[in-house]
Amino acid sequence: MGNTSVSDSAPRPSQKPPPGMVIGPDGKPCKICTAFRNWKPKASTASMATLATATDFHSDRGPDSRLAHCPPDVEQLGRATWTFLHTTAAYYPDHPTSRQRANMLNLLHSLPVLYPCSHCASHLGETLKINPPDVSGRVVLSHWLCERHNEVNERLGKDKFDCAKTDERWKDGPPDSSCD
Numbered sequence: 001m002g003n004t005s006v007s008d009s010a011p012r013p014s015q016k017p018p019p020g021m022v023i024g025p026d027g028k029p030c031k032i033c034t035a036f037r038n039w040k041p042k043a044s045t046a047s048m049a050t051l052a053t054a055t056d057f058h059s060d061r062g063p064d065s066r067l068a069h070c071p072p073d074v075e076q077l078g079r080a081t082w083t084f085l086h087t088t089a090a091y092y093p094d095h096p097t098s099r100q101r102a103n104m105l106n107l108l109h110s111l112p113v114l115y116p117c118s119h120c121a122s123h124l125g126e127t128l129k130i131n132p133p134d135v136s137g138r139v140v141l142s143h144w145l146c147e148r149h150n151e152v153n154e155r156l157g158k159d160k161f162d163c164a165k166t167d168e169r170w171k172d173g174p175p176d177s178s179c180d
């Protein structure tokens, strides 16, 4: 996988990386594999401290305190990718044509090759081998994807998502109509 430009503030290869900083396959700190708070902990803390004030005056601040025009970190990229994948699965046909099935398979199998976070990509490649995607219809595909996302959640120590609520989260919205 190609990775990362390394900023001047990143440690040189001989230095021990700070906690949470991910080293890429080239042995260098991998910026797109690392959460911004671990890439530049001091800058991130300072930003968080001023976030309340900053958001009052700068509408271009994102929810993680970075300027909205900054490149994504591993978390922002992940959220955007999951949003795209779950939403695409939620609107996939119940009875896909063979062309739609083939294209969905291409999309999913391209991720381990192209996804910029290299360790995320290689985990996904392993899980695709063990659990081949079921592209035979919308419901099974959404469920399959939910399980793959839950594997990542588990690996990161996060709560599992209830896969019965996949349509509610990504297509229909909650029964209280708050998203209508």
Ligand SMILES: Cc1cc2nc3c(=O)[nH]c(=O)nc-3n(C[C@H](O)[C@H](O)[C@H](O)COP(=O)(O)OP(=O)(O)OC[C@H]3O[C@@H](n4cnc5c(N)ncnc54)[C@H](O)[C@@H]3O)c2cc1C
Binding pocket: 074, 075, 076, 077, 078, 079, 080, 081, 082, 083, 086, 119, 120, 121, 123, 124, 145, 146, 147, 148, 149, 150, 152, 153, 156, 158, 160, 161, 163, 166, 169
């Ligand atoms: C293929 C892939 C592999 C990744 N691998 C890694 C990795 O190895 N290391 C790493 O640090 N980060 C990885 N990430 C990023 C990570 O999964 C998160 O996106 C990131 O940590 C931000 O997490 P979050 O808590 O904001 O919510 P996310 O996990 O991004 O989830 C976004 C929203 O999806 C919903 N959701 C959560 N779980 C499910 C589910 N199972 N099914 C349906 N909806 C759900 C929730 O409403 C949640 O708010 C990966 C991302 C992708 C797309």
